[in-house]
Amino acid sequence: MMKEHLSTCLLFALLSPVTSLTCSNCRLPRDYDACDVVKNPHRVCRSYGICSSGVLQSNILQCYQKETYRQCEDPNFCHSGDYSVTAAEGKFLWTKVFCCRTELCNLEPLHLPPREDLLPNGLHCPACYSMVGTRTPHNCQNQGNVSCLAYETKCIDYSSMLVFDHDIFDLIFQGCASEDMCALDGKHFSFGYIALINVKAKCYDPEKSSRQIDLKG
Ligand SMILES: *[C@@H]1O[C@H](CO)[C@@H](O)[C@H](O)[C@H]1NC(C)=O
Secondary structure, eight states, X not given: OHHHHHHHHHHHHHHSOOOOOEXXXXXXXXXXXXXXXXXXXXXXXXXTOEEEEEEEEESSSTTOOEEEEEEEEOTXXXXXXXXXXXXXXXXXXXXXXXXXXXXXXXXXXXXXXOGGGOOEEEEXXXXXXXXXXXXXXXXXXXXXXXXXXXXXXXXXXXXXXXXXXXXXXXXXXXXXXXXXXXXXTTSOEEETTEEEEEEEEEEEOOOOOTTOOOTTO
């Protein structure tokens, strides 16, 4: 029994050597495609790191609104998907992430069309928005409904910490969200320089109001 256990361990050790993974590593604030390998050499990730490729557009942080990136990522923070949120006060978060675990598997850049091109999908959700420094008590005052865009098919009730460049915030919002956003419930999530810690995302189906009349249309 003991011997068997030992050999299982040995086999496991042989099958999963501590290999280091090399990933494409670059940040492109404007240009979406060209990643100059001379200026942005590939990086060997720290142990357990995996590769990610992503693109983001958001107005949650004034100083960090658009980026295309490829980098090493902690697998506990990397979740492939299409993430979209529309909250109150015109706040939105839109990001695509691809996570992978083989050599240079994140070479392919991801793209997002301009935010203005996203069309309302006819759904509406209650909305609020509040982001403050941590340990400041705050709540999220409902500010009426917002129109959901494109593949935002869920209403979301969201809270997490947001970490950006040594700053830590408390983020709470309600609004419209994509299903991948809802799937972050109970997880951590990192995209570009932003990390969301202890995500609570409770989602539900919007009420489909057939008698909704769009006066602006
Ligand atoms: C706001 O959205 C919710 C969820 O979709 C819906 O139940 C409610 O009727 C909407 N309220 C208004 C005023 O449109």
